[in-house]
Amino acid sequence: MKTLFDCQQLDAQDPLRSLRTHFSLPEGVIYLDGNSLGVLPKTAAARVAEVVTQEWGQGLIRSWNSAGWFSLPQRLGDKIAALIGADAGEVVATDSTSINLYKVLSAALNIAAQDVPQRKTIVSERSNFPTDLYIAEALCQERGYHLQLVEPEAIAASLTDQVAVLMLTHVNYRTGAMHDMAALTALAHQQGTLTVWDLAHSAGAVPVALKAAGADFAIGCGYKYLNGGPGAPAFVWVNPLHTERFWQPLAGWWGHATPFEFTPNYRPAPGIGRYLCGTQPILSMAALECGLDVFSAAQALGGMAALRTKSLALTDLFIELVEQRCRGHGLGLATPKAHDQRGSQVCLTREHAKQTGESSGAFAIVQALIARGVIGDFRAGDGNKHKDILRFGFTPLYVGFEDVWHAVEHLKQVLESGEWQRPEFNQKHSVT
Amino acid sequence: MKTLFDCQQLDAQDPLRSLRTHFSLPEGVIYLDGNSLGVLPKTAAARVAEVVTQEWGQGLIRSWNSAGWFSLPQRLGDKIAALIGADAGEVVATDSTSINLYKVLSAALNIAAQDVPQRKTIVSERSNFPTDLYIAEALCQERGYHLQLVEPEAIAASLTDQVAVLMLTHVNYRTGAMHDMAALTALAHQQGTLTVWDLAHSAGAVPVALKAAGADFAIGCGYKYLNGGPGAPAFVWVNPLHTERFWQPLAGWWGHATPFEFTPNYRPAPGIGRYLCGTQPILSMAALECGLDVFSAAQALGGMAALRTKSLALTDLFIELVEQRCRGHGLGLATPKAHDQRGSQVCLTREHAKQTGESSGAFAIVQALIARGVIGDFRAGDGNKHKDILRFGFTPLYVGFEDVWHAVEHLKQVLESGEWQRPEFNQKHSVT
Numbered sequence: 120m121k122t123l124f125d126c127q128q129l130d131a132q133d134p135l136r137s138l139r140t141h142f143s144l145p146e147g148v149i150y151l152d153g154n155s156l157g158v159l160p161k162t163a164a165a166r167v168a169e170v171v172t173q174e175w176g177q178g179l180i181r182s183w184n185s186a187g188w189f190s191l192p193q194r195l196g197d198k199i200a201a202l203i204g205a206d207a208g209e210v211v212a213t214d215s216t217s218i219n220l221y222k223v224l225s226a227a228l229n230i231a232a233q234d235v236p237q238r239k240t241i242v243s244e245r246s247n248f249p250t251d252l253y254i255a256e257a258l259c260q261e262r263g264y265h266l267q268l269v270e271p272e273a274i275a276a277s278l279t280d281q282v283a284v285l286m287l288t289h290v291n292y293r294t295g296a297m298h299d300m301a302a303l304t305a306l307a308h309q310q311g312t313l314t315v316w317d318l319a320h321s322a323g324a325v326p327v328a329l330k331a332a333g334a335d336f337a338i339g340c341g342y343k344y345l346n347g348g349p350g351a352p353a354f355v356w357v358n359p360l361h362t363e364r365f366w367q368p369l370a371g372w373w374g375h376a377t378p379f380e381f382t383p384n385y386r387p388a389p390g391i392g393r394y395l396c397g398t399q400p401i402l403s404m405a406a407l408e409c410g411l412d413v414f415s416a417a418q419a420l421g422g423m424a425a426l427r428t429k430s431l432a433l434t435d436l437f438i439e440l441v442e443q444r445c446r447g448h449g450l451g452l453a454t455p456k457a458h459d460q461r462g463s464q465v466c467l468t469r470e471h472a473k474q475t476g477e478s479s480g481a482f483a484i485v486q487a488l489i490a491r492g493v494i495g496d497f498r499a500g501d502g503n504k505h506k507d508i509l510r511f512g513f514t515p516l517y518v519g520f521e522d523v524w525h526a527v528e529h530l531k532q533v534l535e536s537g538e539w540q541r542p543e544f545n546q547k548h549s550v551t
Numbered sequence: 552m553k554t555l556f557d558c559q560q561l562d563a564q565d566p567l568r569s570l571r572t573h574f575s576l577p578e579g580v581i582y583l584d585g586n587s588l589g590v591l592p593k594t595a596a597a598r599v600a601e602v603v604t605q606e607w608g609q610g611l612i613r614s615w616n617s618a619g620w621f622s623l624p625q626r627l628g629d630k631i632a633a634l635i636g637a638d639a640g641e642v643v644a645t646d647s648t649s650i651n652l653y654k655v656l657s658a659a660l661n662i663a664a665q666d667v668p669q670r671k672t673i674v675s676e677r678s679n680f681p682t683d684l685y686i687a688e689a690l691c692q693e694r695g696y697h698l699q700l701v702e703p704e705a706i707a708a709s710l711t712d713q714v715a716v717l718m719l720t721h722v723n724y725r726t727g728a729m730h731d732m733a734a735l736t737a738l739a740h741q742q743g744t745l746t747v748w749d750l751a752h753s754a755g756a757v758p759v760a761l762k763a764a765g766a767d768f769a770i771g772c773g774y775k776y777l778n779g780g781p782g783a784p785a786f787v788w789v790n791p792l793h794t795e796r797f798w799q800p801l802a803g804w805w806g807h808a809t810p811f812e813f814t815p816n817y818r819p820a821p822g823i824g825r826y827l828c829g830t831q832p833i834l835s836m837a838a839l840e841c842g843l844d845v846f847s848a849a850q851a852l853g854g855m856a857a858l859r860t861k862s863l864a865l866t867d868l869f870i871e872l873v874e875q876r877c878r879g880h881g882l883g884l885a886t887p888k889a890h891d892q893r894g895s896q897v898c899l900t901r902e903h904a905k906q907t908g909e910s911s912g913a914f915a916i917v918q919a920l921i922a923r924g925v926i927g928d929f930r931a932g933d934g935n936k937h938k939d940i941l942r943f944g945f946t947p948l949y950v951g952f953e954d955v956w957h958a959v960e961h962l963k964q965v966l967e968s969g970e971w972q973r974p975e976f977n978q979k980h981s982v983t
Contacts, residue, residue, distance in 0.1 A: 143611045152612045159608035160885060167603050167834060168596060175780055177592035180584045180926060187780060215829025217803030245815060250804035250829065253817035258801035259644060268815060344829065348607055349620060349833035371649030371691035372682035381931060383677060383700060385685035397647025397682065397775070400835030401781035402599060499813060521800045 120443055121436065121524075126513065129436070129520035133431050135420055139517045141413045142346070144534055149522045149529075151495045154292075154320055154464050154512030157346030163409040170405045182353055191351075191404045192373075192395055194195030198411040199345070199354045202423060203318060203337065204328035209356055211391050212407060213399055215371075216319055216340045216353040220254045221337035222367040223355060224286060227264060227313045229365040231283035231518055234406065238283040239299055242312075244274065246296035246505060248292045250358045255286060278525075282312045289327065290462030292321035293498050293508055295454040297325065297462045301332040319343060322354070323414065324430065324463035324514070326423045329356060335362070344463065344514055345414075354395045362390055413516060429515040430463040433523055437511065439464050439528040448534040449480075453508060464512055468506040481507035485543035487533045493526045513527075552869065554870075555955075561868070562950035567861050568850055570834040571949045573845045574778070581954045581961075583927045585898050586724075586944030589778030592942075602837045617910060623836045624805075624827055630843040631777070631786045634855060635750060635769065636760035641788055643823050645805075645831055648751055648772045648785040652686045654799035654826055655768035656718060656785060659745045660694060661797040663715035667743055668740055669713040670780060674699045674744075676706065678937060680724045683749055683913075687718060692832055693773055701856055703728065714744045720750035721759065722894030725930050729757065729894045733764040738901040751775060754786070754796040755846065756857045756862065756895035756946070770791070776946055777846075779839030786898065787826045794822055803828035845948060862948040867956055869897050869943065874958040880966040885940060895904065895945050898930075900938040913939035918976035919965045925958045 130136060139187060143159045143240075144249040150158055174186040183189055191348055196210035203210070213219070222243075241255055245268040252266070259266045267275045271291075278285065285307045290297045303360060304314045318339030321327050329337050335358050341351035366387050372378045373395035376386040387393035428434040438452060455464040469479040511526070533539050561648055575591045576582060576809040582590055586765060606618040628642035635642070638931045645651070650934055656673075673687055677700040682697070691698045701709045703723075710717065722729045736746045750771030753790040755778075761769055767790050771784035798819050804810045805827035808818040819825035859897050870884060885898040890968060917929040943958070965971050 143604075143608045145611065148611070156607075156615075158611065158614045159603065164600060164603050164608070168600055171596045171838070172597050173590065175588075176575045176596070179577065179580070179582060179590065180588045181921070181929065185590075213645070214650070215831075216805065217805075217829030218646070218801060221801055223890070248814060249807070249810075249813050252815050253802045253804065253807065256817050257798060257800050260798075261800055306865030333672050348603070349614070350830045350836070352832065353829070355876075366689060368690075368693055368936070369650060369653055370685045371647065372685065373649075375681070375685065379679075379931075381681050383679075383681060383684050385688050398782045399647075400784065400832035402834040402838055403832030404782070406603070406834055413856060438813070489613070496612065499811075 121440060123521070126436070126520040126524040129432070133519070135515060136519070138417055138420070139412065139519065141416060142517045145515060147492045149209040149509040149511060149526050151493065151518065151526060153514035154343050154510070155496055156342055156349060157344060157410060158517060160409040160413055161348055161404045162412065163348065166409050167402055167406050170402055188401050191401065192399060194537050195390070195404065195408055195411060196354060196391070198414070199322065200356070202327070202329050202358065203322055203339070203413060206330065208386040208390055209359060210354055211394055212341060212352045212354045212404065213395050214353060215255055216317070217250045218369065219338040219353050219355040219483055220251055220317065221258065222369055223315055223338055223357065224255060224258055224489065225368050226283065226361065226365050227284045227315055227336055227371050228258065228264065228333065231313060232359060235283060238281055239263065239268050240282045241263050241284045242269060242274065242277050242282050243286045243287055243290070244271055244290060244291070245269060246293050247288050248317065248319065251286065251288060254333070278306055278310050278312055280310050281443050282310060282314050283329065284315055284317040288319060290325065292320055292506065293453070293466060295462045295464040295466050297460055300334060302327070303330045304334050320462050322463070326427050334358065339380045341407045341410070343405065346410035348410070349405060351403050351410070352399060355391070357391055357394065367394055369396040373397060373399070397483070406437055417516065426515045430513055431458050431461070433513040433515060433518055433520065434461060434465050436520060436523045437527065439514065440523065441467065442529065444527055444531045445534055450515065451506070454507070463515065465513070467509040469509065470506065479507035480539060482541040483510050483544040484533055485509050486542070487539040488529055490544070491529045493529045493531070522526070553872060555953070555956050558586055558868070558952040558956040565861065565951065567849070567857060567947060568951070570845065570852070571826040571951065572641040572957050573609065573848060576949060579626060579924045581925045581958050582979040583945065583950065583958060585730055585927065585942040585946035586775050586942070587782050587843060587928055588781060589776060589946065592778055592841040592845055594844065595651045596696050597836050599834055602834055604621050605834065619900065620833050623833065624831060627765065627836065627840055627843060628786060628823070630846070631754065632788070632844060634759070635754055635771070635788065636762050638762065640920060640983065641791060641823055642786055644773060644784045644786045644836065645825055646785060648749070648770055649682045649686055651770040651785050651787040652749065654801055655747055656687060656690055656716065657714045657790070658793065658797050659692065659747055659768055659798050660696065662793060663745060667715060667896065670713055672697050672699050672714045673716045673718055674701060674706065674714050676703055676720070676723070676971060677701060677802060678723060678725050679720050679849055680749065680751065683718065683720060685780045706735065708842070710738055710742050710744055710828060712742050714742060716745045716747055720749040720751060722757065724752055725885070725898060725937065727894045727898050728921050731891070732766060733760070736764045752894050752896070758859050765953065766790065773839045773842070777839065778842035780842070781812055783829060783835050783839040783842070787823070789826065799826055801828040804830060806833070826916050832934055849948065850982040858947045862945055863890050863893070864944040865950055865952065866895065866897050868955045869959065873899065873962065876963045877966055878969055883938070885938070895947065897943050897945070901941065902938065911939035912971060913941050915976040916965055917941050919971040920961055922976070923961045923965070925961045977980045
């Protein structure tokens with residue numbers, strides 16, 4: 120059985136321990152919600168202040184060129200590419216994840232309409248992140264497609280020769296379960312089906328090999344494991360095989376081949392540049408770059424492979440300690456124990472006490488933990504197959520093994536004391 | 552003939568003079584490009600720093616509620632509504648102008664397809680801002696519509712019973728010419744045609760009365776006359792008559808009726824909330840609010856009506872001084888002299904010397920002015936009907952009458968000395 124001392128030893132031996140110093144962590148907080156909003160890189164405050172007071176305040180319009188604002192989507196895109204198994208020049212940082220999904224799903228449907236015009240189905244996972252399903256639903260409605268939602272274990276069987284696009288989130292937001300991107304992409308391609316991957320809970324969290332897997336399209340989030348700040352721009356990658364086959368529908372000036380000729384007709388930029396649309400929020404872009412630059416420091420210490428090793432050690436430890444120390448309180452494990460099926464988060468379930476009509480208590484337990492400075496989050500179940508979830512993200516850049524010990528100790532105390540039953544822990548709010 | 556002393560007197564008598572103190576203006580700069588990127592409000596640096604270090608750094612995920620991040624699109628939208636003749640609750644600040652145009656134009660086409668299904672034409676102005684035309688072109692291609700581009704004087708005649716949507720930019724980016732929104736909207740409605748107005752060069756610059764005009768949809772920009780900072784979020788307004796008739800296609804989580812129920816099916820939020828899509832860039836949102844708050848201070852001094860009076864006095868003065876002091880250098884006036892047809896900018900033309908194949912010199916003249924600290928911008932002509940343009944924006948919040956005098960004096964010196972012909976003033980770049 121592991122002790123606090125063991126956890127302290129793991130930190131002392133952690134080759135990535137120094138990366139934590141790149142972040143401002145609030146005093147008294149154990150932050151296990153980096154899968155929702157990553158923490159503040161120490162360089163961000165000064166960098167954003169420089170953009171505000173110097174680049175905007177003094178440089179004004181001239182900063183589009185002199186401060187390199189124009190090249191931000193590509194410059195940040197190249198840094199993201201290195202984390203997701205794509206090449207430089209293939210990724211742009213821009214817009215939101217939802218909007219980027221609209222772009223790539225629309226492009227995928229355009230390609231499918233040309234190559235396999237009789238196919239009218241998009242397959243996704245029923246517990247995919249809802250915004251992905253909403254965007255797909257809207258596109259399906261608009262273009263006469265059908266969105267088929269299946270359970271994860273039914274994905275392979277659903278890949279018939281009627282499926283135009285397989286759209287999946289690589290790591291599930293509710294459970295932390297990770298798909299085998301290479302295997303599912305290969306299976307989809309055997310049927311002539313295109314793949315769209317949402318890397319919201321993958322980029323910066325687990326190694327991703329888009330090109331090696333032969334994936335077709337990918338999008339992802341800038342403010343979770345990439346630590347880009349609240350609402351940081353998202354990113355989009357398109358396999359070079361497809362990039363220039365079609366326009367994406369959000370054909371704005373920044374995606375034009377020669378935007379400053381002000382031609383009345385659209386002519387898409389070559390390459391991934393055509394996935395840009397309108398003017399990007401430069402302050403938020405600048406903060407995102409600070410988040411990405413920590414990964415350069417991580418590169419010297421082994422990069423994503425080393426981060427993955429630590430992430431698995433953290434989540435293994437959390438699972439082990441919860442199983443040992445929190446028994447008898449109705450907790451279950453929603454996250455797979457197999458390493459190759461796990462992202463960088465651990466999700467615990469709590470049973471609804473259906474016979475009494477009581478809630479699962481999961482929400483209140485999370486609130487009681489937050490009051491103690493242990494920040495995770497709650498995701499509601501459907502009262503049916505999907506149970507209520509207590510979700511804990513472990514960002515290996517800044518979470519340590521002693522943090523894991525204390526988080527479980529607090530969880531144990533919250534459960535044993537019954538403090539989660541206090542009324543103040545039942546005021547609902549939450550964010551992905 | 553006006554003198555420098557006269558201009559100084561105009562500043563001394565200007566009831567809005569104190570508003571200039573709300574902004575950080577770079578030393579030695581006369582900034583006539585607020586129609587491209589507005590200047591820095593003095594409160595923005597501290598406010599953005601607070602968002603970065605406190606709300607993000609310390610509050611982390613909790614700030615979505617505790618710092619009011621969730622209500623930003625509506626809170627800022629209400630402040631914008633007051634400037635454009637809309638009511639509170641009808642506007643959201645979000646995404647980019649191009650993306651918001653896609654949303655409203657798509658919704659307008661949905662309504663037209665139901666109400667007047669045989670109509671397949673969108674009318675716009677040939678010299679509308681290109682990104683608006685690109686977005687319309689992409690939607691037309693996708694949905695089988697035709698984009699008919701006409702000259703401004705031909706708009707009225709083009710409004711036949713075949714036109715589904717009239718899409719116009721209220722104040723033209725190239726010429727500063729302003730359309731009569733009420734008259735064109737009434738004319739369009741007589742034919743059963745919906746109107747979409749781009750207020751990029753209007754919001755905060757000229758009084759806008761969307762509801763009084765009976766307009767159907769409007770979008771606009773946060774970083775021009777609203778001084779929201781580079782790439783600040785844009786805004787979108789929908790006439791309450793239409794808001795709930797259709798989804799817009801970018802159906803992301805933030806536009807869902809109950810986003811935190813995480814339902815697999817989309818159900819649009821009531822009202823303008825459904826025009827939100829994904830997570831918004833909070834740092835850039837915070838800066839935009841600082842820009843908007845200056846208009847609250849302006850409200851006590853007469854608001855948009857007083858700003859309009861000053862704007863017209865500034866542009867009148869600029870036109871008068873250029874005509875008096877810069878004669879004989881091939882300059883023309885692209886902006887209408889009639890007040891009711893003028894926005895808050897003055898655009899000068901310069902003839903191409905076609906016979907010699909020489910350029911108009913307009914680009915180099917603008918560069919020479921910038922080198923002297925007088926920042927305007929250049930817009931290329933088409934070598935045909937549209938001449939090269941020297942564009943000068945007059946933001947009445949911070950531009951003074953003495954600025955106008957000095958700007959014209961520099962222009963005079965640049966033209967008379969021939970310094971614009973130096974090779975260093977011919978390196979091309981520009982941004983809207």
